[in-house]
Amino acid sequence: MAKPVNRLSAEEIELVRNSSLLVGKTLAEVARMIAPGVVTGALDRLAEEFIRDNGGVPGFKGLYGCPSTLLISVNEEVVHGLPGDRELKEGDIASVDCGVLMGGFYGDSAYTFAVGAVSAEKQALMDVTKECLLRGIAQAVANQRTGDIGFAVQQHAEAHGYGIVRELVGHGVGRKLHEAPEVPNYGRRGHGARLTEGMVIAIEPMVTMGRKEVRQLEDGWTVVTQDGKPSAHFEHTIAVRHGKAEVLSTFSYIEDVLRERGGKTA
Ligand code: MG
Ligand code: MG
DSSP states (O other), X not given: OOOOOOBOOXXXXXHXXXXXXXXXXXXXXXXXXXXXXXXXXXXXXXXXXXXXXXXXXXXSTTGGGOOOSEEEEETTXXXXXXXXXXBOOTTOEEXXXXXXXETTEEEEEEEEEEOSSXXXXXXXXXXXXXXXXXXXXXXXXXXXXXXXXXXXXXXXXXXXXXXXXXXXXXXXXXXXXXEEEEEOSSOOTTOSSBOOTTBEEEEOOEEEXXXXXXXXXXXXXXXXXXXXXXXXXXXXXXXXXXXXXXXXXXXXXXXXXXXXXXXXXX
């Protein structure tokens, strides 16, 4: 039996929005600092301090035993990379995933950053992954199903010859970081959980440059592509409301910083 789907009141959705906006601002702090030579653990410390200074609690730290505030996944790492002493290099791409708990509700969002100048191939992968997210979001309206989201994401990625990771999926968001329903990045139109007014979900395509198969490293966390090719990941928390998908998280703070720095936004 599928778990009952959590629908939030207008007031509760505002609390998810507050948490999600703090995630966006935290990722903008990451955007300010990320560069060749920066160590991933330093980004993690910055993020934790920023979240706590702004009245939130890191959403991942301590959950399922997660040791960090951010999950930073570089190049062939798909998701769940643990920050540490790894130094970022020119040409890397790094997915930075962040959650915040504030006012009793979570927010969840991820952005893939270019470290310095990246190859055209990596830039294209990031661009298409972000487009996949936007196409998935466009399907997240009442009476559509999670399969409609997955179908839209998968179609766009595969049209570019990319792989869609099957093992990790989007999810409901609320009083818990991960709630029902699951929101796969692949699927069939008209299948899956029905979307209804007030549902809050995270949509998070993980797109690979090569084959779609992944494996987990011995650290018990980091998920990498089996073929070692790069992967990108973008995530928004959205609410199904008033006949449309209302995006509760935002990339605008991040992309303002990236533009100030003269870098390319995905
Ligand atoms: Mg996330
Ligand atoms: Mg998520």
